[in-house]
Amino acid sequence: MLPFSALPPLVRAVVRALARSFVLLLALAIESPLHAADEAAKNRVATRASLTVSVARLESSMWPRTLEASGNIAAWQEASIGAEVPGLRLSEVRVDVGDHVRRGQVLATFADATMRAELAQASSAATEAEVSLAAARGNADRARALAGSGAMSTQEIEQYTNAAAAASARLDSARAARDAARLRLGFARVVAPDDGIISQRNATLGAVANPGQELFRMIRRGRLEWRAEVTAFELAGIRIGQRARVSLPGGAQVSGKVRALAPTVDAASRNAIVYVELEHHADARAGMFARGEFALGAQPALSLPQAAVVARDGFSYVFQLTAGNRVTQRKVTTGRRVGERVEITAGLGEGDQVAATGAAFLADGDVVRVASEAPPTPPAKAEPAAAAKAATGKGRAP
Numbered sequence: 001m002l003p004f005s006a007l008p009p010l011v012r013a014v015v016r017a018l019a020r021s022f023v024l025l026l027a028l029a030i031e032s033p034l035h036a037a038d039e040a041a042k043n044r045v046a047t048r049a050s051l052t053v054s055v056a057r058l059e060s061s062m063w064p065r066t067l068e069a070s071g072n073i074a075a076w077q078e079a080s081i082g083a084e085v086p087g088l089r090l091s092e093v094r095v096d097v098g099d100h101v102r103r104g105q106v107l108a109t110f111a112d113a114t115m116r117a118e119l120a121q122a123s124s125a126a127t128e129a130e131v132s133l134a135a136a137r138g139n140a141d142r143a144r145a146l147a148g149s150g151a152m153s154t155q156e157i158e159q160y161t162n163a164a165a166a167a168s169a170r171l172d173s174a175r176a177a178r179d180a181a182r183l184r185l186g187f188a189r190v191v192a193p194d195d196g197i198i199s200q201r202n203a204t205l206g207a208v209a210n211p212g213q214e215l216f217r218m219i220r221r222g223r224l225e226w227r228a229e230v231t232a233f234e235l236a237g238i239r240i241g242q243r244a245r246v247s248l249p250g251g252a253q254v255s256g257k258v259r260a261l262a263p264t265v266d267a268a269s270r271n272a273i274v275y276v277e278l279e280h281h282a283d284a285r286a287g288m289f290a291r292g293e294f295a296l297g298a299q300p301a302l303s304l305p306q307a308a309v310v311a312r313d314g315f316s317y318v319f320q321l322t323a324g325n326r327v328t329q330r331k332v333t334t335g336r337r338v339g340e341r342v343e344i345t346a347g348l349g350e351g352d353q354v355a356a357t358g359a360a361f362l363a364d365g366d367v368v369r370v371a372s373e374a375p376p377t378p379p380a381k382a383e384p385a386a387a388a389k390a391a392t393g394k395g396r397a398p
Contacts, residue, residue: 083209246292
């Protein structure tokens with residue numbers, strides 16, 4: 001056999017080409033099964049369920065429609081209680097700020113010795129005028145009795161009659177002065193004009209009050225109201241008698257009812273005032289700033305559990321369940337929140353299914369296992385000894 005180097009050059013080139021082709025075919029034969037196995041493994045990993053989730057549907061239900069607003073809490077009405085007689089000294093102050101008072105209750109008293117003396121003097125003058133009137137009427141009656149006898153002239157009779165009329169006028173004046181003195185004596189007692197709560201006290205014991213000076217300020221009947229500011233557009237949806245709920249600064253909530261609507265809109269802010277009468281609450285105080293909402297009725301809403309909505313990059317997303325238990329990330333627009341549910345205003349349709357639990361751990365395109373579906377049971381592996389016995393036929397039951 002000739003050595004390879006002794007072969008002609010053309011033959012040697014053909015042999016080299018055949019050798020290279022054989023090596024390439026051998027490599028391809030070895031690589032193809034390995035590549036197929038790798039692709040199969042990748043497919044199994046891709047279709048393997050990444051997480052077990054529960055499913056929720058986008059449901060339609062009637063939700064309450066509310067309107068949020070804010071404003072100050074103020075007294076329904078305030079009463080200013082002041083001094084009516086000048087020059088009197090306060091001798092007693094019986095109430096303080098925060099006291100509940102009743103109509104007619106004495107709040108303070110002035111020193112009334114001077115007014116009592118004036119009343120006594122006026123009463124004496126009235127009594128004296130009554131006596132004078134009685135004497136003048138007697139003289140007038142006797143004069144008229146002598147009118148036909150000629151003992152008295154007509155002019156004298158008229159004088160007695162006029163004297164009786166003047167005495168009657170003096171009596172009326174004296175009685176009026178006595179009533180005025182009695183009225184001034186009554187002003188020495190400062191009384192509550194209505195039931196309410198004392199919100200301010202300016203009365204100081206021993207001070208001499210000026211006429212019209214405010215001594216006390218009172219919240220009539222203890223009633224407070226929430227003066228909520230709303231826009232002109234929002235005002236159109238509010239009606240007298242609608243219910244409202246106000247959140248106080250301390251966290252407590254108090255119910256109320258719309259009492260009145262402002263007849264005008266502020267030209268600067270374009271806001272209107274809604275007057276809401278509040279129920280009595282120990283934490284409510286006049287002057288507080290509070291937020292609240294008006295109940296405007298009910299309307300249908302599409303909602304999902306809050307756990308199904310994921311916030312990412314400032315937007316809200318859900319993972320919609322598609323064929324093959326694969327999830328697709330969908331951007332949605334949220335609205336109101338009631339309890340554990342959130343309203344979906346855009347991005348989904350009624351009846352769409354989304355992942356309700358574990359949504360925060362999902363990514364677009366993941367395959368999930370629905371909680372109601374049981375995972376497939378893997379086939380049991382036989383023990384080596386049992387397999388050998390089965391193959392030989394030994395170990396069978398008789």
